[in-house]
Amino acid sequence: MDIAGHLKAIHREVSRLPSTSGETVAVRLRRSYDAEVADVWDAITDPARIARWLMPISGDLRLGGTFQLEGNAGGDILECSPPSAFKVTFGGPTSIVSVRLLEDGPDTTVLELEHTVPIEIAGSGAGSLYVGPGWDGVVMALARHLHNEFDGDPLAFGATAEGQEFSRQSVHAWAAVARESGTATEAEVDAAVEAAMGQFAPDTPTTPRG
Numbered sequence: 001m002d003i004a005g006h007l008k009a010i011h012r013e014v015s016r017l018p019s020t021s022g023e024t025v026a027v028r029l030r031r032s033y034d035a036e037v038a039d040v041w042d043a044i045t046d047p048a049r050i051a052r053w054l055m056p057i058s059g060d061l062r063l064g065g066t067f068q069l070e071g072n073a074g075g076d077i078l079e080c081s082p083p084s085a086f087k088v089t090f091g092g093p094t095s096i097v098s099v100r101l102l103e104d105g106p107d108t109t110v111l112e113l114e115h116t117v118p119i120e121i122a123g124s125g126a127g128s129l130y131v132g133p134g135w136d137g138v139v140m141a142l143a144r145h146l147h148n149e150f151d152g153d154p155l156a157f158g159a160t161a162e163g164q165e166f167s168r169q170s171v172h173a174w175a176a177v178a179r180e181s182g183t184a185t186e187a188e189v190d191a192a193v194e195a196a197m198g199q200f201a202p203d204t205p206t207t208p209r210g
Contacts, residue, residue, distance in 0.1 A: 001149075003166050006140045007173055014128040014174075014181040016119065021094075025122035025183070027115045027132050031139045032108055035146045037101050040109045041083035043145060044099065053145030053154050054138065094118050111139065125183025126192035132174035133167055133200045140166065158200075167201035 013028040033040055043049050050057045059067035059074065067088065068074035075089035075097075083101065090097040095117045102110040115131055122128070137158065144150050150157075157163045175193050178184050184192075197204070 001144070001162055001166070003162070003169060006143065006166065007136070007169055009143070010136055010139060010173075012132065012136075012174060012177045014125045014132075014178050014183055016125060016183045017116070019116075021118070023119040024116045025119055025125055025127050027128045027135065029113045029132075029135050029139055030110060031143070032104060032110050033143060033146055034107060035109055036107060037103050037109045038083050040101055040111065040142075040146070043142060044111075045082075045086070049145070053141045053150055055155055090115065094121070111142070113139070124185070124188045125178045125181050126185075126188040128178050129171060129174050129189075129192040129196040130199070132177075133170040133196060136170040136173070137163075137167065137200075161203075164201045164204050168197065168204040171196045171200055 009031050011030040013026075015026045015028075017024050017026050043053070045061070047057050047061065054069070055072060056070040057067055058070070059065060061067055061077070063077055063080040065077050066074065067077060073091035075091065075095075076093075077086065077088050078096075079085065079087035079098075085098070085100045087096065087098045089095060096115070098114045100112045102112065104110045113135060115135065117127065117131075122130075141150070141154055141157075158167065171193060174196070175189050178189050178192070179186070
């Protein structure tokens with residue numbers, strides 16, 4: 001797998017935003033796919049396809065319904081506008097994930113993902129390291145699925161040497177974004193790197209290579 005290519009293909013942002021209920025930390029990703037919007041929408045909403053590149057999903061998958069990713073987060077489906085956008089709670093009522101698909105030519109789709117949580121939960125922009133690397137893995141896995149590169153259990157990939165190296169580099173990519181955003185102190189980012197490495201890449205060195 002072209003680890004560097006997959007990581008470079010992801011645009012990352014971290015910001016702190018005001019909201020009606022208080023300040024939030026927003027994590028944003030954007031990536032282009034060589035596929036039509038309808039195909040990408042089907043890949044991210046059809047349970048059979050989701051299980052092939054991410055993990056099994058169950059629930060009442062419609063507006064107003066609920067979902068549960070097997071062994072992971074679940075939530076409520078707050079908005080759904082096929083084939084371009086949906087919004088869900090993710091693991092809790094104040095953790096909100098929004099996904100939008102944009103056509104960028106006849107065979108190119110841009111996926112934009114935003115995950116917001118209250119500042120009380122994130123702590124600072126460094127909290128992006130607790131979710132950003134996971135979302136990097138999601139948008140990477142979707143790319144591999146759309147290009148028919150997955151072979152076997154997608155959940156097993158994260159434990160491979162290749163999967164661990166992807167996660168290690170992803171953690172440091174998010175650390176750089178958090179530092180540049182001005183939303184966290186150096187000490188907060190350093191602590192988040194250590195925690196994120198234990199979560200996403202426990203079998204790799206914590207310091208960058210090269």
